[in-house]
Amino acid sequence: MNEPAVGPTAAREPETALKTNAPLIPGDSVAGRALVVVIAIMTFLACLTAGSALLVAGASKAWRSDVSRDAVIQVKPGPHDDVESLVAKAVAVAAKAPAVESAHAYSKAESEKLLEPWLGQGLDLSELPIPRLILLRLRTPGAEDLTALRKALASAVPQAALDDRRVWAARLGAMAQAIVILAAALFLLMIVAMGTAIGFATRGAMAGAREIVEVLHLVGASDAFIAGEFETHFRGLGLRGALIGGVAAAAFFGAASLLSLSWAHSPGGEEIAAMFGSFALPPSGYLALLVVCGAVTLLTGLLSRTIVMRHLQRLQ
Amino acid sequence: MGPEVLGDLNFSVEPQSFQFLTGPSGAGKTTLMRLMLLSLKPTRGTIRVFGRDAATLRKNDMTTLRRRIGPVFQDFRLLDHLSTYENVALPLRAMGREEKDYRAEVVELLRWVGLGDRMDAPPPVLSGGEKQRAAIARALIVRPELLLADEPTGNVDPLLARRLLRLFVELHRLGTAVVIATHDLHLMDQFGFARRLTIGDGKLAVFDGLPS
Numbered sequence: 444m445n446e447p448a449v450g451p452t453a454a455r456e457p458e459t460a461l462k463t464n465a466p467l468i469p470g471d472s473v474a475g476r477a478l479v480v481v482i483a484i485m486t487f488l489a490c491l492t493a494g495s496a497l498l499v500a501g502a503s504k505a506w507r508s509d510v511s512r513d514a515v516i517q518v519k520p521g522p523h524d525d526v527e528s529l530v531a532k533a534v535a536v537a538a539k540a541p542a543v544e545s546a547h548a549y550s551k552a553e554s555e556k557l558l559e560p561w562l563g564q565g566l567d568l569s570e571l572p573i574p575r576l577i578l579l580r581l582r583t584p585g586a587e588d589l590t591a592l593r594k595a596l597a598s599a600v601p602q603a604a605l606d607d608r609r610v611w612a613a614r615l616g617a618m619a620q621a622i623v624i625l626a627a628a629l630f631l632l633m634i635v636a637m638g639t640a641i642g643f644a645t646r647g648a649m650a651g652a653r654e655i656v657e658v659l660h661l662v663g664a665s666d667a668f669i670a671g672e673f674e675t676h677f678r679g680l681g682l683r684g685a686l687i688g689g690v691a692a693a694a695f696f697g698a699a700s701l702l703s704l705s706w707a708h709s710p711g712g713e714e715i716a717a718m719f720g721s722f723a724l725p726p727s728g729y730l731a732l733l734v735v736c737g738a739v740t741l742l743t744g745l746l747s748r749t750i751v752m753r754h755l756q757r758l759q
Numbered sequence: 760m761g762p763e764v765l766g767d768l769n770f771s772v773e774p775q776s777f778q779f780l781t782g783p784s785g786a787g788k789t790t791l792m793r794l795m796l797l798s799l800k801p802t803r804g805t806i807r808v809f810g811r812d813a814a815t816l817r818k819n820d821m822t823t824l825r826r827r828i829g830p831v832f833q834d835f836r837l838l839d840h841l842s843t844y845e846n847v848a849l850p851l852r853a854m855g856r857e858e859k860d861y862r863a864e865v866v867e868l869l870r871w872v873g874l875g876d877r878m879d880a881p882p883p884v885l886s887g888g889e890k891q892r893a894a895i896a897r898a899l900i901v902r903p904e905l906l907l908a909d910e911p912t913g914n915v916d917p918l919l920a921r922r923l924l925r926l927f928v929e930l931h932r933l934g935t936a937v938v939i940a941t942h943d944l945h946l947m948d949q950f951g952f953a954r955r956l957t958i959g960d961g962k963l964a965v966f967d968g969l970p971s
Binding site: 460462463464465467469625654655657658659660661662663664665666668756 | 796798818819822825826828830832836838840841842844845848850852853854855856862866878879897901952
């Protein structure tokens with residue numbers, strides 16, 4: 444075959460059809476695809492952890508808000524006490540307390556109904572000394588000092604005991620906080636594991652692209668330029684993985700929200716709803732998932748850039 | 760440490776000069792070219808590149824100096840996943856220049872070296888001669904002050920070799936210092952004005968060219 448002559452030629456190539464600025468680090472490789480899978484799984488798990496922590500924190504806030512607005516007076520009648528008059532007296536004492544907005548005494552029938560889930564229906568409970576409950580609605584959630592009411596009750600109705608549920612609310616709060624801290628620790632562990640995987644992948648890619656790096660150096664590319672090319676390459680992989688993992692996590696929470704609606708009235712569903720609320724991630728939760736995906740993408744790029752820069756500096 | 764490949768070499772490449780670096784295979788021509796390109800460090804001695812002592816250069820300075828040198832490698836060193844156009848434009852891209860700013864320049868040079876219709880082709884589908892010309896175009900695109908060409912005519916027929924040499928001579932006339940490593944005596948004889956640096960047994964002998 445004859446070689447074309449060196450010098451101006453008559454042939455004219457349409458310049459607009461030129462392929463330009465292809466990535467300097469070859470994009471599609473087995474190692475690259477494997478890294479996308481690892482990042483997708485890690486992002487999915489990190490999003491699940493973050494989303495679950497947000498659900499528990501939200502549910503805990505709702506529990507404490509509900510619980511701290513209520514208090515309960517329990518009247519335990521003795522064998523010869525007139526329970527109705529004791530309850531009326533306790534309601535009167537409670538109604539006078541400035542912290543109490545309203546007081547609702549459970550009737551005998553209502554109290555027996557409360558026991559039905561445990562004792563079953565159709566039993567004659569008239570012979571049993573069933574305690575009676577008076578539900579108090581407080582004016583300001585959690586801020587009231589109920590010591591005065593407790594003293595007034597003790598002197599007027601010694602058979603009555605006031606439970607302001609604060610100990611219970613504090614325990615619930617501590618438990619929710621522990622779950623959130625555990626989730627944060629898990630989240631950090633996943634980020635560390637992901638960082639390690641990215642580090643291995645970057646070193647592998649550098650080893651595979653040694654020839655490219657050398658040519659770039661010899662044609663006058665700076666370390667920062669070469670590291671920038673690797674950063675772009677890995678940020679692209681990170682974005683793909685993060686989007687796959689993030690979308691999967693969002694779909695999971697969407698599906699869980701729909702499922703929780705369908706099982707909401709089953710006994711198990713009520714327990715789950717008590718722990719996680721309605722299982723519906725609020726819009727701010729989905730925003731948090733988006734932030735996780737963005738952070739994973741940036742982390743992938745920056746980490747690979749740092750590793751490449753350190754490697755290139757050692758080459759000198 | 761193994762035996763010294765090169766020892767007690769003392770020479771300079773003057774601006775706008777033209778020289779052949781010659782010697783038998785394995786004499787150290789490529790090693791000397793790599794030393795001049797700052798891709799190897801000497802175990803002893805001093806190399807000054809554009810007036811700077813290579814031993815005291817920081818990495819950024821090395822990058823700046825390399826941008827004034829156009830290297831043509833014996834094995835071309837083209838990146839297979841890029842097109843011929845992208846390979847030739849690589850030094851400009853590495854300098855951070857915008858593609859739209861250098862496109863016309865690169866296209867013109869590719870046409871000039873006869874690769875106008877191969878701009879989109881990746882190196883694996885180019886013939887040896889085409890690769891050679893792409894590698895030369897990549898070295899020329901930055902208008903280097905010093906061109907270091909290692910066996911640039913090793914893969915082409917004598918006719919094309921002579922044409923490529925004329926290209927280097929043209930570049931030299933435009934002000935570039937040219938060093939061409941070759942063991943093709945016949946080719947050197949056709950450009951008698953060029954200085955000859957001959958390596959043998961690790962030593963260097965310099966023969967001035969004939970007046971042109």
